[in-house]
Amino acid sequence: MTFRKRCEALRMILTGSICVRPGSVYDAVSIRIAEDLGFELGMFGGSVASLAVLGDPDITLITLTELAEQMRRMSRAASLPVLVDADHGYGNAMNVRRTVEELATAGAAGLSIEDTLLPQAFGQPGTQLIPLEEGVGKMKAAVDARGDASVVIMARTGAASISGLDDAIARAVAYEGTGVDALFLTGIKSHAELEAIAAATKLPLVLGGFPEADCDYLANQRVRIALQSHAPFAAATHAVYETLKALRDGTSPKNLKGLASSELTGRVTREADVKARSAEFLGLKR
Template structure:
């Protein structure tokens, strides 16, 4: 029931009139911080999943098991709805169906399935797409794979920057007809492209990055964009902070002299220390401090 409530919250965002910016999350601590700060939605990107779990670039090395387990950890830690980048579904349409089952069980509020050819084909550089017909099969398999009808399935295409705007629209309309709940576009370069896509389709739109002149939430909302990603700066900032801290310690700085460390109050809130103490008192008979 708790997972369904998260999925219904995501659906209310997609069915609403506003465009929201999700918080990029990748582990139990980051999702709790995003929740505490009031984000309506978390975004678990494929690139940060690969970095957080493997320390590898976004080249389809992470497995479904690893992705789902990380999502499961976040679902346990916080009630914030999370949209998961499920890449190509880790294989063909039958693998997509399994991907949906695993991420649904792990507590995802929604997931995206894309038509990128992954992993990269031998001897080929640059992004390539699978045939549209195969993409349609993947979308149908994704929908068939969910047991909770409130789980959000989003069809994603990067065709705009690979095969052109016209192909992106054809693919989007085909995925729409297949029954997905929303459409995710990457590679949109200008307002004209977004407006053409919005005019040709009917479903809510998720936008994966856009030029600065398209960043205004009111403008995006008017083109039916309900979720607009803004990259994964939190993980980048955390990487820089870890580097600077370890570098200072390696060079002889004392722990007490380090700058930029969280307060004990922030750390305690992130680890839900008050809840743990209350449970220790109730269940273990420990006295509250």
């Protein structure tokens, strides 16, 4: 699937009538698994990017280059459309332009730019937001950087849990006027808050961190994508820890539990395709 078709697949989700829950992906293997399981969309979160690439918590230490390169690795491995959490765009509005350019050429189907003040300011506890005017400038820069490309741009705000619902609505309405394709909301804690923002806006909505809610209800509120955490990375971390601990404690490799079968490993490494190419191009027997 070409990069443009991946963008078009994401756009079809946004213009559809149902709510999709994406699979959390972070490397070549995880995106292939999500694709094989039939997920319509992958979500590459900033927190799992930091964990997968650096082994660091989500405090904006990862760079744009590292994020884009990891996205490029995933794009090579699978055709699943991926939405990337691009944090604050790695700087001001001019940096946002480059962020869009880099992620688009790395194969991202879409990306979100948020209005959080990042990295955290000196001496300022808690999460802070940039001024609304600066946020509008960032969203305009993101749309401008896209040019005639089909990559999806989402304006993200967590204002509902930081500065209140009224500010969240004001920011959503302002960002909607910049030409972005969707609004990405975090910090929504109730149906009433979601319904108020949905009533004040027109664009498709994306939700992160919302309490468990029925997909039919979310779809009726114009929510087209609802995240469901980054559990796969946590599960993988636990599995690696338990396996290494068992080996360190003296367990024989043949007695280890929970390992991927050779059949599953062959599928996620696309072993059959590799063998077919080796036979055709290297003259090797299959």
